[in-house]
Amino acid sequence: MISLFYLFLLPLVALSSAIPATSDYHESLTLQPLPQSALLASFNFRSNASEESFDERNFRYFPRALGQILQHAHTKELHLRFTTGRWDDQSWGSRPWDGTKEGVTGVELWAWIDASDDEEASAKWITLTQSLSGLFCASINFIDSTRTTRPVASFQPTGDHSISNNLHLLHGTLPGEVVCTENLTPFLKLLPCKGKAGVASLLDGHKLFDASWQSMSVDFRPVCPHPDECVVQIEQTVDIVLDIDRSKRPRDNPIPRPVPNDQLVCDTSKAYHSDQTCYPLEKTKEKGWSLSEVFGRSVSGACPLGNDQNSHDETVCLRVPHEREVSISLGALEIKKPDGVSRCYELQPFRDFDLVIPEQDATTQVPLEEPVLRAERTIVGHGQERGGMRIIFDNPSDTNAADFIYFETLPWFLRPYVHTLQATVTGRDGVRQQVPASQFIKETYYRPAVDRERGTQLELALSIPAASTVTLTYDFEKAVLRYTEYPPDANRGFNVAPAVIKVNGRDAANGRSHPIYIRTTSLLLPLPTPDFSMPYNVIILTSTVIALAFGSIFNLLVRRFVTVEEAEALGAQTIKGRLAGKVVALRDRLKGKTSKVE
Amino acid sequence: MTGKNEDPGSSSTPTDTTMSSKSSVQRLPPPEKPEAVWTRFKIIAAFWAVIVFLGFPIWWKTTSIYRARLPVQEMVEWADGKTCRPVFPLEIRFETPSLPDSEAQHLLRTTQHTLDDLNEFSAHHLRLKLSEDTLAANNRDERQLHITTDGKADTALIVRLLPQDDLTSPRSELHLDTTQLDVYYPPSQIPPPSSSNPPLSAYIAGELQQLFTEEKAIIAQILSDNNAMGSTNTPASSNNQQPSRMLNSISPQLAETISRRLRRSMKYADTYHLAFSLFAPGSSPSSWDIQPAVDEYIAPLLHAFAPISNFTVDTQVQLYATFSPTAPPPEYDESQATWTLKQEDLSAFINAAEWPLSPSIGNGPTINFILYVPAPSQSPMVVKESSATSWIIPQWGGVFILNPPLSTATGAPSNPTHLSQASLGPAFLTFSHQLLTLLGAPATPTSLPFRLQTLIRIRAADLLLSASSTMGSLARLTESLPSIPIPAAVATSVSTTLSHLASACVHLREGRFQAALASARVAETEAERSFFEKSMVGQVYFPDEHKVAVYLPLLGPVGVPLIVGLLREIKRIVASWKARRAGS
DSSP, rough: OHHHHHHHHHHHHHHHHOOOOSOOHHHHEEEETTTTTTTEEEEEEEEEHHHHHHHHHSSSSSSSHHHHHHHHTTEEEEEEEEEOOOOHHHHHHGGGGTTTTTOOOOOOOOEEEEOOOOOOOHHHHHHHHHHHHHHHSSSGGGGGGEEOOSSSOOOOOSSSSEEEEEEEEEEEETTOOOOHHHHHHHHHHTSSSTTSGGGGGGOHHHTTTSSEEEEEEEEEEEEEEETTEEEEEEEEEEEEEEEEHHHHHTOOSSOOOOOGGGGBOTTSSSOOSSSSSSOOOOEEEEOEEEEHHHHHOOOBOOOOOOOTTTTOOOEEEEEEEETTTEEEEETTTEEEOSSOHHHHOOOOOEEEEEEEEEEEEEOOOOOOOOOOEEEEEEEEEOOSSEEEEEEEEEEESSSSOOOEEEEEOOOOOEEEEEEEEEEEETTTOEEEEEEOOGTTEEEEEEEEOTTTTTEEEEEEEEEEEETTOOOOOOOEEOOOOOOSOOOTGGGOOEEEEEOOEEEEOOOTTTTOEEEEEEEEEOOOEOOOOOOTHHHHHHHHHHHHHHHHHHHHHHHHHHHHOHHHHHHHHHHOOHHHHHHHHHHHHHHHHHHHHHHOOO | OOTTTSSSOOOOOHHHHHHHHOSSSOOOOOOHHHHHHHHHHHHHHHHHHHHHIIIIHHHHHOOOOOOOOOOOHHHHHHHHHHHHOOOOEEEEEEEEETHOOOHHHHHHHHHHHHHHOOOOOHHHHHHHHOOOOHHHHHHHOOOSSSOOOOSSEEEEEEEEEETTTTTTOOOEEEEEESSSSEEOGGGGGGGOOOOOOOOOHHHHHHHHHTEEEEEEHHHHHHHHHHHHOOOOOOOOHHHHHHHHHHOOOHHHHHHHHHHHHHHHSOOOOOOEEEEEEEEEEOOOOOOOOOOHIIIIIIHHHHHHHHHTTTEEEEEEEOSOOOOOOOOOOEEEEEETTTEEEHHHHGSSSSSSTOOOOOOOSSSSSSEEEEOOOOGGGGGEEEEETTTOOOEEEETTTEEOOOOOOOOOSSOOOOOOOOOOHHHHHHHHHHHHHHHHHTOOOOSSSSSSHHHHHHHHHHHHHHHHHHHHHHHHHHHHHHHHHSSBBBOOHHHHHHHHHHHHHHHHHHHEEEEHHHHHHHHHHHHHHHHHHTTTOOHTTTSSSSOOHHHHHHHHHHHHHHHHHHHHHHHHHHHHHHHHHHHHHOOO
């Protein structure tokens, strides 16, 4: 099953990838209002370069900065994701692009690297992460061996690779990375129109990172439409879910205000309704919005880099029912699609484009696609020493079982006990039932962690029966880190990368299977943290103990012991008196001695 | 045996009276036994022995840093130019197919004599040599740019003497594609064996002198720059008087051009990355015939440079490249109908913050060449003062403003969407010229192989001096910072550098410039590696406050009783010693 939304997007992709252009560029923006005054905006930018010009390092639409990194690291296919927020599949339905263009919270990177052996691949992977780190101003260089895995079944190359390449898949995540404007700026620099023309001109860091959910992706892969004619393709996408109300607030006055009394629509049938109390009625009208209100600016013309000047790209598409009233700025051309729920616009170069949907009664809605699987992953348990992981899979389908691959990487300081893996199944009737986990797990790939060298890698091939919810749990133990291994904000907790779920979706049209990706939220693992003033405390405490012990032993050894009376006799002498006495005694003795000699 | 002063037998009466006045029952303890005193002495001595012979060495051993021994004296001598005085004996072969051997020898001798008289810069001198295989040389075709692996010196120039009947005075012609100078002379001018200063010799000497003027000036400049930068307290040796005298003799304009070119040229590197970028403020032109243009204008040059450095080439098209908001915008000049950039504003032309001009990955510097096509509304654009459209950014690259004919087909004037190879021609000719300048090649003479040979000698001298001065800096650094560790790898690198410097110096002295450059390259790489060794900077800053904070809680309480005990023992020993001396 595939959503109507993607049925509509796919022909665009298919059409464009069929063109064997040596160097071309396409961009598109799809807007779809979602329930609860949310708006999904999917930006897509794709350019090709012939493999020959790429190898000769003649970059045209392909960004040189990225191209030379890929060549330097012998990377044949690359996928980079920057994501913040959580996709709310309860109210927003299935994910855009079937989840193939989104990543885990933070940064996710996976690449196929051409190398003769694993060691060489790792070295090139380090080169790649360090270079990308500089290019995208992100901490990608912190993807070290402990955060790198080599997934077995979760990812498949999407490009056409020649057989002579010895490809190695490496995958790394940075769940703690905060994606922000400094990552967007280099992202926009990779585009041929630099965000100054075309739909990319809408991308503004203030609005983009204020969104409920956003995901930026960079995909690089070789594509061979014909066996002897290959192009390298770079595809960049930005998907954001904006809260329309929030986005429409002016930037200089962003504090939400209560609705004035006279504009409140109250339920007058309530018994307590009066001038002072009001039960607000739900709005029946759909909110009005425009591009310039939601994004803070309008599209500054088309990016005129099509194949030829007269090509007609349907750049901006809007998914609202046809009866909905939409007004656009002059010069743009509207094309209504036969499916009844979408329309597209052709933009003119050098002419601003805006799109206004006035507030109007919403009679019909664009149907949202139900996700094929819901997944939730949490850390359970208490205490500093042990904990547990609980993963809940919910198959909403009443007829089909969900077959998927569950892939998770755990940091080395989280030590899972795989033998405690247990499953509970709950049907629609709500009856919980403990069953052996092997009933759902068809295959397991498990690679245990090595302290400070690599994390745990767990890949499970699972099958969840129709209309049921399966809960997997396992226990783990928390390791104690060394003093220097704690980050500055150790008490915040340690990020555990989200799990990646690959569902084998079946295409309704041609029966081919295509993957659907779902990612859980990232987790925070509280570890026992020491008091960080410890070293000095330890030094001072042990020093004091040693000094005490040493002092008493030393004094025992060198002091002279006398009776109390004798001590009083000695102590009665003041220092001054003793000194005087010593002087006198010395003189007397000298006298006595001399007299003796005489 | 000396007793303590508590000895009641010898106790003095005043003490007794004072004590008895206070309390008559108190009495002082009995005297300590000598064995007890001796035991106490042994205990304190044992403690101090452990501290001095065990504790202190262990502390010293565990907190000391490894400093490999460096030949500091030798390094400083290299930096001061005392070890090696770079000389450039250039071998010039004479081919005289039509002259008998004796006459040729005589001509050679007189020319050499004239040359030596003309030369003021003894570090750089020309050695004339008669070609042994004159016959073979007659049909010589191969280029002279090859690395000599045997002990023979590189031939800097081949002079062919050819008689020509219809001439009244000799004339010379430098081949453009080889290092060969043809001198045509009227047969009547063959010097008789008796003449000491024949006109033909003077002519050849003058020609040769002129050919090498710029090279000499550059080398003199490099040598004198190095001496100026090096330690100023070294007495003016004969070595650094020479270049300055040479510099004084050349014209001020030439000196100025040379020092400017030296400032502009890139530092020597094994690999240079060339990046050609097309920048446009709008959406066109968005494509260019870059591959044929590079193949035609740049590739032959890079091929010629292959013995000196390696090159990589990449190109990019960058659209919507606007000027930096702080840069002064171009102004419209009514009289010429052009948009002009002020010369002093050219440094702000590159919008470094936004234009993607990141250096290439891998070792070696990147040389950027920017082809800027101004917006139709600002076309044509030139530099105000000179009406030029190109300039060099020292040690960075070159800029060329291309003003293509605007097409008005669709109403408003617009740039062409595609730049053909023909329209790129002038730009790439300029780029190739800028590349030569940036690589430090001299401007004269016209023969490219000749200039490349000159470049080899300049680079060899340059690298030799820079590696030497790096050695000096390293020596000074390690001496001024006694707390930094010196790993063994640095010592190895230093010895490699020094040995390669020595061999480069020998190669130079014997005229094998290719080999000298190869040695100097190794020396420079190793010198840089040793100077920028990572572990040397690791622990430079370890403040003393930290050490005090770590040591004091332990050493304070433990040290005080130990020291007091030691002082007491010393006092006792001194007292007893004095007493014994007084008693004896």
